[in-house]
Amino acid sequence: MDRIRIRGGKQLNGTIRISGSKNASLPLMATALLSDQKFTLHNVPRLADITTMMVLLQQHGVEINSAAGENGHSHGTTLTLQTRKITSTTAPYDIVRKMRASVLVLGPLLAREGQAKVSLPGGCAIGARPVDLHIAGLKAMGAEIDIDGGYMIAKAPKGLKGARYTFPKVSVGATENLMMAAALAKGTTVLANAAREPEIIDLAQCLTSMGVTVEGIGTETLTIHGVDRLKEATHSVIPDRIEIGTYAMAVAMTAGDVELVGGRLELLEAAAQTLRSAGVSLEPTEKGFRVRRANGQLHGVDVMTEPYPGFPTDLQAQMMALMTRADGASMITETIFESRFMHVPELARMGANVVVHGESALVRGVSKLRGAEVMATDLRASVSLAIAGLAAEGDTTLHRVYHLDRGYERLEEKLAACGADIERLKG
Numbered sequence: 001m002d003r004i005r006i007r008g009g010k011q012l013n014g015t016i017r018i019s020g021s022k023n024a025s026l027p028l029m030a031t032a033l034l035s036d037q038k039f040t041l042h043n044v045p046r047l048a049d050i051t052t053m054m055v056l057l058q059q060h061g062v063e064i065n066s067a068a069g070e071n072g073h074s075h076g077t078t079l080t081l082q083t084r085k086i087t088s089t090t091a092p093y094d095i096v097r098k099m100r101a102s103v104l105v106l107g108p109l110l111a112r113e114g115q116a117k118v119s120l121p122g123g124c125a126i127g128a129r130p131v132d133l134h135i136a137g138l139k140a141m142g143a144e145i146d147i148d149g150g151y152m153i154a155k156a157p158k159g160l161k162g163a164r165y166t167f168p169k170v171s172v173g174a175t176e177n178l179m180m181a182a183a184l185a186k187g188t189t190v191l192a193n194a195a196r197e198p199e200i201i202d203l204a205q206c207l208t209s210m211g212v213t214v215e216g217i218g219t220e221t222l223t224i225h226g227v228d229r230l231k232e233a234t235h236s237v238i239p240d241r242i243e244i245g246t247y248a249m250a251v252a253m254t255a256g257d258v259e260l261v262g263g264r265l266e267l268l269e270a271a272a273q274t275l276r277s278a279g280v281s282l283e284p285t286e287k288g289f290r291v292r293r294a295n296g297q298l299h300g301v302d303v304m305t306e307p308y309p310g311f312p313t314d315l316q317a318q319m320m321a322l323m324t325r326a327d328g329a330s331m332i333t334e335t336i337f338e339s340r341f342m343h344v345p346e347l348a349r350m351g352a353n354v355v356v357h358g359e360s361a362l363v364r365g366v367s368k369l370r371g372a373e374v375m376a377t378d379l380r381a382s383v384s385l386a387i388a389g390l391a392a393e394g395d396t397t398l399h400r401v402y403h404l405d406r407g408y409e410r411l412e413e414k415l416a417a418c419g420a421d422i423e424r425l426k427g
């Protein structure tokens, strides 16, 4: 298994080009199941999770062609997807267990074919992550769904019907599944207390370009008018806001000065405000924005994860890594996932001072971190250890790099180009 070795103490200086969003790309790719028309998707990042989604879609009958990205640059790809015929309505356990976002095929398959058999994803390192809201929403649209043999067996022989569904809890994935299902349902669907993440807005805009009328885009109430057939469409994936936030934190950690090209500050919302309060300067530039420390020192700030536009759970681990070196203390509260502090014991092995009480972690800044062998159980936890390693004395070796490869396109190349002493050790 590959490892990444980082020799800490180098500032990051230069430019980093931001990739397309993983979490926007996955549902956008699933929309290809809704239509027999061609769908072209630009700015898709080259990541393991994208490959997993391609494999899943291909076994449902989606023809996929992949070409070099827009402007011929080496980042990202352009995918052309077309589903002339659905060849299988089953999403098998072997694929779904690798990536939970596979459940996003449930809504589209059911809407187009009137049936779907999708494996339940099972346990996850960051929390229980049930799919009850996906099921309840589709049932409200007329689906019958049973659980049998670890699979959701869904049927809607007469097609799905528009309905009003109020989410009892905000869910990104369930909102996406229902939006896609609603696109082909008969009549109008109203989704109340829907997620408002930029990835949801991107999906709504893509459905709009496929000929679906979506009202309330960017608000917590989405109204979707179903159509019989979707049109050929082309869409470009938004920049990855979690990658943007991650690199902003890495730069601040090393007291560097980097322009994040393609980085859009407005996608960060609460995370940008939090960084500014912590003493990080974020200044818009023509191509993105520039990150550096405002006046030398980082300050401890309190953070609570919340659905968008609140501080994202996907940046909590990275923010904690940054706060380990801040002046003073920081209280970090995780409200979205119940087991998302798996990075804490690993950061402690590098000399961080963090105490966890229930859903909160108290981080007291220390004057130095020391490199160590570390491993993490999920994508964002892994990258938080890389951030810590960039500022630690000596070598940090990060194990289980496959977590990073799920969500960060060419991480070590991007960091090395800005002066980090980082290398991938094969095998």
Ligand code: EPZ
Pocket (backbone or CB within 6 Å): 023, 024, 026, 100, 101, 127, 128, 129, 130, 131, 132, 133, 134, 135, 169, 170, 171, 172, 173, 174, 312, 313, 314, 336, 337, 338, 379, 380, 407
């Ligand atoms: C998406 O996961 C992201 N994944 C996650 O990113 C992200 O952490 C999460 O949203 C929250 O922002 C993708 O977009 C592919 P949710 P998702 O449904 O959709 C509970 C990363 O690192 N819930 O918004 O699965 C759930 O347990 C990943 O890139 C139910 O109770 O998250 C959680 O507590 C990790 N029942 C909360 O809602 C349901 O049916 C929010 O989860 C669904 C969710």
